[in-house]
Amino acid sequence: MENHRIADIFDEIADVLELQDESVFRIRSYRRGARAIRDLPEDVRTLVERGELLKVPGIGKSLTEKVEEILGTGTSEFYEKIKKAPEYKLLPLLRIPGVGPRHAIQFYRVLGIVTVDDLEEAARAGRLHDLERMGEKLEERILKGIEQYRRRTGRFRLAEGMLHAEAVAAKVGKLKGVTRIDIAGSCRRMKETIGDIDILVISKSAKKVMDVFTSMKSVSEVIARGATKSSVLLEAGIQVDLRVLRRENYGAALHYFTGSKDHNVAIRDRAKRRGLRVSEYGVFNVETAERLGGASEEEVFAALGLPFIPPELRENSGELEAADEGRLPRLVEAGDIKGDLHMHTTATDGRNTPREMAVAARRLGYRYVAITDHSKAVRVAGGLDAEELRAHIEAIRKANKEVDGIEILAGVEVDIMKDGGLDLPDDVLRQCDVVIAAVHSGFNMPEARMTRRILKALENENVNILAHPTGRLIGEREPYEVDIEAVIAAARKCGVALELNAFPDRLDLKDVHCRAAREAGVKISIGTDAHAVAHLANMRYGVGTARRGWCEAGDILNAMTLPKLRKFLARRRRDRAKPGV
């Protein structure tokens, strides 16, 4: 996948242009282009080959040419020129909170500062505060920013951010006078990683809210404190912004601070065309200054002639057009989920027995679960060989008889070997109700070989689900090289479901791939890959990701009733058994 590399190049170009005080619109175009490419559901190369890159919103003639040049030669003439510019060396300075392009360029021009170390030294020596419009407080703030920059690991995983956000919301929400509290921002949109946490509050006593918020035990630093807005840094390193709002503005603010930025820009653009202005205070008629609403998000959308758009869709990736044409999906909800088809037990590397997992799942309101322990290739997990799996299946059948109110399906997560063969013989796989196939080794093969390997595994008539199809670990391991389009097409042909692994480190398939799979008519199985009872709760992140992928309940395998699920699982083998099929 070259998408990330090209997107990073465009972002770097934007940063340098900003340091060079170029047109803000030109800069914005590079940033928008970077984002568009980063979020593509498929390899930018295939898009170029089909001649469709120009159709992507935000990508025009100039960026298309640069993408083609980079794909062909590995770089672009313009990018090379940018890299030679003196400002290029200053990019790390921009990553320091509190340092923007104006400061960075001032430090460079006046004091010759290039590196973060230079800046730290200058700040410590008190050489910054004599600069124009600089003072001792800014100097101090920059030193703190450098500290934060050094500590910082980048974005946080959704699950981690959500837990912190919910802890803060619980604390502030308990206060007297707080009549409403919401987590907004990328958490609300269920984005796979979050940069910071946004919390909105309606309260009569804003001061009290700010007092409590800024003095929580988990706060390591108060970054800003105002009458309506405060920001803190938690010990965990996550920044939390909290705003206190008036009831009549609340919907407009909630919409605004939920984002995404691109969605907001598109909304305001739409408003402008209609002679309206949208801000976090409401929707206004530009000429008469009349206020057309803003107490609820519904009012904001309605003022623009739109139905409510769920937060997970607000990425400016077609949701406004779909809303306009009345074809917004009816997104899958937590309550639609009827079971969990991927979990491990003490038979391999899990911490609970099949029985314990099933009882916990029943408490979640599920109708069925599948126990899917590892096969022998996963040595570290104590994977099962054929004999052990047979015994395990027996144990699962027995547990199923003992536990009422939920069906325990016997399954396995069988490894896909390097040649595309499976780690266990067909006769034992045939005894399973559910077979999940997965790649756990040999991640570094070339794309063509990896794609062949997975496609061959999908051909095996016993396979029902392909687990974590790209193998990525968010922030830790890049996905392996695989032609995801080909995998989706093969899944469709073979009647195999693709998993949306809900484990917080994975969320794999990711949102844009879910959307592509759904559009191709492939079923998505949202599985938690739970290794303990507590992990079953991660389903929410899988559902959130599926919603970001525009999935409806009908697209989700484990939203099916048990009889329908059984039919889906059995169909493959039956079809194969028919002569001539």
Next chain:
DNA sequence: GCCGTTTTCGGCCCGACTGTTTTCAGTCG
């Protein structure tokens, strides 16, 4: 640099907070 039911030229989202200043620049979201 992108884009078009106002336009192929001339637009391109809006506001809070901070610090350094007596009206604003920079950063951030």
